[in-house]
Amino acid sequence: MNYILKSISFIFHPLIMPLLGVIFYFSKSPRFIPTEIIQAKLVSISILTIILPILIYYLLKTIGKTHSIYLRSAKERILPLGLNCIIIYLIVKRVFPPSEVIELYYFFIGVLLSNLTCFILAILKFKASIHMIAVSGVFMFYIALSLHFGxxxxxxLALMAIITGAIATSRLHLKAHNYVELIVGFCIGFLPQLTLLNYWLT
Structure with missing residues (x-):
């Protein structure tokens, strides 16, 4: 059981969640989007949200700014979260501008707001669950797309609810977070996506 719960935290790592949101959008959107465009966007997102953060982590570890991939302390999270906010901003400006794919533009605006909130809380020495932020944001985006596209x-959605519960259980079991940090993390991920529906949901 310990192995399963630990594996859940790795399988559903926060780094892969934005990519899952983009893949889901392209798989469900009724709009015609050329395959070449989709492939280019997926490659860009993979590089910017997975590969680049991993490289940045190892760089920070090399220079002694981080000590563990788990980023156990709030102080240790500040620099990685700040750099991640810059990466998400670049995605909003260059990869998914509002003139191209409005749904994904606001999805990443929500991701940016969630990251900024987590960054500010880290400065204030509060360690919200990044796992819960990531999965709850994608969960809300899936709900919004089901309404948007009918x-x-x-x-x-049932599977996402199970995954969300499994991640929360995993983080508690591993003593990575307490109940408050998980609930705050869920709200930080969920609420920006919910609030931004006013700008694109029709």
Whole structure:
């Protein structure tokens, strides 16, 4: 059981969540988007949200700014979160500007707001769960897309609810967070996506 719960935290790592949101959008969108464009966007997002943060982590570890991939202390999170905010801003400006894919533009605006909130809380020495921030933001985005496109994805939403619960259980079991940090993390991820629906949901 310990191995399973630990694996959940790695399988559903926060770094992969934005990519899952983008993949889901392209798989469900009724709009015609050339395959070449989709592939280019997916490669860009993979590089910017997964590969680049990993490289930055190892750089920070090399120069002694981080000590563990788990970023156990709030202080240790400040610099990685700040750099990640810059990366997300670049995605908003260059990869998904509002003139191209409005849904993904606001999805990443929500991701940026969540990251900024987590960054500010880290400065204030509060360690919100980044795992919960990531999964709850994507969960809300899936719900919004089901309403926006008028599609039935109840199975996917049920699976996301199970995954969210499994991640929370995993983080508690590993003593990475307490209940308050998990709940705050969930709200930080969920609420920006919910609030931004006013700008694109029709």
């Amino acid at each position: 599609i039935n994805i109840n199975g996917t």
